[in-house]
Amino acid sequence: MNPAPLVTALLGGVAALDAAPVGQTMLFQPLVTATLLGFVWGDLATALQVGIVLQVLAASTQPVGSRTPEDYATGGVVGAGLALALAAHEPFTMARQGCALLGTLGGMIAAVGGVPLIKWQRRHNEGLARWCEQALRAGDADPLGRAQVAGVVLAFAVGVSYTALCMGLGVSLLSGPASHESIRLARAWALARPLWLGLGLAQILSAFLQRRLTRGVVFGAALLGAWLFLVIGAH
Amino acid sequence: MLLQATFNYERQQGIGWAWALSPALERVVPDPVERRERLAEHTAYFNTQPTLASFALGAVARLEQQRAEGTVDPDTVGRVKGALGPALAAIGDRLFWFTLRPFAACLGILFALGGTALGAVVLWLTYNAVHLTLRLFGVGIGHDQGPSVLGGTLRTRLEGLVRRLGLLGCALLGVLVAALMAPGIDSSDIAFQATLVGGLLFGMLSALRSRPSPTQWALGLGALCLIAGWLR
Numbered sequence: 001m002n003p004a005p006l007v008t009a010l011l012g013g014v015a016a017l018d019a020a021p022v023g024q025t026m027l028f029q030p031l032v033t034a035t036l037l038g039f040v041w042g043d044l045a046t047a048l049q050v051g052i053v054l055q056v057l058a059a060s061t062q063p064v065g066s067r068t069p070e071d072y073a074t075g076g077v078v079g080a081g082l083a084l085a086l087a088a089h090e091p092f093t094m095a096r097q098g099c100a101l102l103g104t105l106g107g108m109i110a111a112v113g114g115v116p117l118i119k120w121q122r123r124h125n126e127g128l129a130r131w132c133e134q135a136l137r138a139g140d141a142d143p144l145g146r147a148q149v150a151g152v153v154l155a156f157a158v159g160v161s162y163t164a165l166c167m168g169l170g171v172s173l174l175s176g177p178a179s180h181e182s183i184r185l186a187r188a189w190a191l192a193r194p195l196w197l198g199l200g201l202a203q204i205l206s207a208f209l210q211r212r213l214t215r216g217v218v219f220g221a222a223l224l225g226a227w228l229f230l231v232i233g234a235h
Numbered sequence: 236m237l238l239q240a241t242f243n244y245e246r247q248q249g250i251g252w253a254w255a256l257s258p259a260l261e262r263v264v265p266d267p268v269e270r271r272e273r274l275a276e277h278t279a280y281f282n283t284q285p286t287l288a289s290f291a292l293g294a295v296a297r298l299e300q301q302r303a304e305g306t307v308d309p310d311t312v313g314r315v316k317g318a319l320g321p322a323l324a325a326i327g328d329r330l331f332w333f334t335l336r337p338f339a340a341c342l343g344i345l346f347a348l349g350g351t352a353l354g355a356v357v358l359w360l361t362y363n364a365v366h367l368t369l370r371l372f373g374v375g376i377g378h379d380q381g382p383s384v385l386g387g388t389l390r391t392r393l394e395g396l397v398r399r400l401g402l403l404g405c406a407l408l409g410v411l412v413a414a415l416m417a418p419g420i421d422s423s424d425i426a427f428q429a430t431l432v433g434g435l436l437f438g439m440l441s442a443l444r445s446r447p448s449p450t451q452w453a454l455g456l457g458a459l460c461l462i463a464g465w466l467r
Binding site: 020021022023024025026027029031032034035036038039044045048051052055056057058059060061062063067069070101104105108109111112122123124125126128129130132133136137139140141144145147148150151152155184185186187188189190191192193194195196197198199200201202203204205206207208209210214215216218219220221222223224225226227229230231234 | 236237239240241242243244245246249250251253254257267268271272274275278285286332333334336337339340341343344347348350351352354355358359362363366367401402404405406407408409410411412413414415416417426427428430431432433434435436437438439441442445448449450451452453454456457460461463464465467
C-alpha cells in the first residue's frame with residue numbers, strides 16, 4: 001500500500017495546527033509543505049512548481065481587519081498533494097505540468113473553502129470558553145488544560161478530514177482530464193503560472209512599498225542590478 | 236505555544252492566555268480557590284499578536300506577583316492587560332504579518348527557484364530566527380520590565396526591524412522579479428516574461444482595492460487561462 005496519501009492527509013492536520021492553534025512556526029506555509037510532500041511522493045520538481053505559486057499567493061494574502069484570510073495551510077497541502085497524486089502515473093513533462101495546474105487550482109479552491117471551516121471552529125470554541133470559565137468558578141481543577149487539548153484535537157481532526165476529503169474528490173474528479181487533456185492543461189499552465197506569480201508578487205510589493213518613494217527606488221535599483229548581473233552572467 | 240488553541244470570536248485568545256498564565260499563578264497564589272477565581276478572570280477577552288504576547292505574559296505575571304504581595308490593586312492588572320494587547324498587536328502585526336512573513340516567503344521562493352529543498356529550509360529558518368527568539372526571551376523581558384515593556388528601547392528596536400525588513404524586502408523582491416525575468420536568455424522564455432509583466436501590472440492595479448482578494452483574482456485568472464488553453 002502506498003503510504004503517501006495517508007501522510008498527505010496527516011500533514012494537512014499538522015499544517016492546520018501550525019497555522020493558528022499551535023506554534024505558528026510557518027511549517028504550514030505552502031512552500032514548506034510542498035517540499036515535504038515532494039519527498040514523500042518522490043517528485044520534488046512538480047511539488048515545487050505548485051508550492052512556489054501557492055506560496056506567492058499565500059504571502060500576498062493578509063488578514064486585513066476582521067476578514068478571515070484564505071486557509072493556505074490545508075490549501076497548500078491539498079494543492080501540492082493533488083498535483084503529485086495526479087502526476088504519479090504521468091511519465092511526460094507536459095502531463096505533469098497539466099497536473100500542476102489542476103493541483104494549484106485545487107489548492108486555491110481548498111484554501112477558499114477552508115474559511116467557513118475555520119469560522120465554524122472559532123464559533124465552536126466560544127462554547128468551550130464559556131464552559132471553561134463556569135467550570136473554573138465551580139471549582140473544577142483543570143478545565144483550561146482539557147479545553148486546550150479539545151481545541152488542538154478538533155483543529156487536527158478538521159485539518160486531516162478536510163485534506164482527505166479534498167484529495168479524494170480532486171483525484172476522483174480530475175484523473176480523467178489530467179490524463180486525456182494534458183496538452184490543453186499544459187498550455188493553460190504556461191499561461192497561468194507567470195500570471196499568478198506576477199499577481200502575487202505585485203501584491204507583496206505593494207505591501208512592502210507603502211507608497212514610499214525610497215522603497216520604490218530600492219526595488220527598481222535591485223531589479224535592474226540583478227537583471228543586468230543575470231544577463232551578463234548568462235552570456 | 237498554545238495561546239490560540241481555543242481561539243474564538245467572543246474571547247479570542249482568552250482561554251489560551253489564562254492557560255499560559257496558570258504556572259505563574261500557581262507560584263504566586265497558593266490558595267487553589269483564589270487561584271481559580273483569578274484564572275476565571277483571565278479567561279475574559281484578550282487578543283494580540285501571538286508572538287509578542289510573550290511580553291504581555293511576562294509583564295502581567297509580574298503584576299500578579301505584586302498583586303499577591305498587596306502592592307498592586309486588581310484593576311491595574313486588567314488595565315495593563317487591556318493596554319498591552321492592542322499596543323503589541325499594532326507593532327506585531329506589522330512586523331510578522333506584513334513584513335517578516337512575506338520577506339521570508341520571497342527569500343524561500345528565490346532559493347526554491349533552483350529546484351532544491353533549500354527554499355523551504357531558508358523560509359522556515361528566516362521566520363523563526365525572529366519568531367522563536369522573541370517567543371523564548373519575551374516572557375523574561377516582559378517580567379523584568381513590567382507594564383512599561385513597550386515604553387523603552389523594545390518599541391524602537393521592533394520599529395527599526397520593521398523598517399529595515401521593509402526596505403530589504405523591496406530589494407529582495409527586485410532580485411526575485413529579475414531572477415524570474417531572466418532565467419535564461421533564450422527565445423522560449425519571452426512568452427513567460429511578457430506574461431509575468433502582465434501579471435505584475437494587473438497585480439499592482441488589483442492591489443489598490445482590498446476586495447476581491449488576491450486568491451479570488453487568481454481563481455478568475457486561472458479560469459480564463461483554462462478557457463484560453465482549450466480554445467487555442
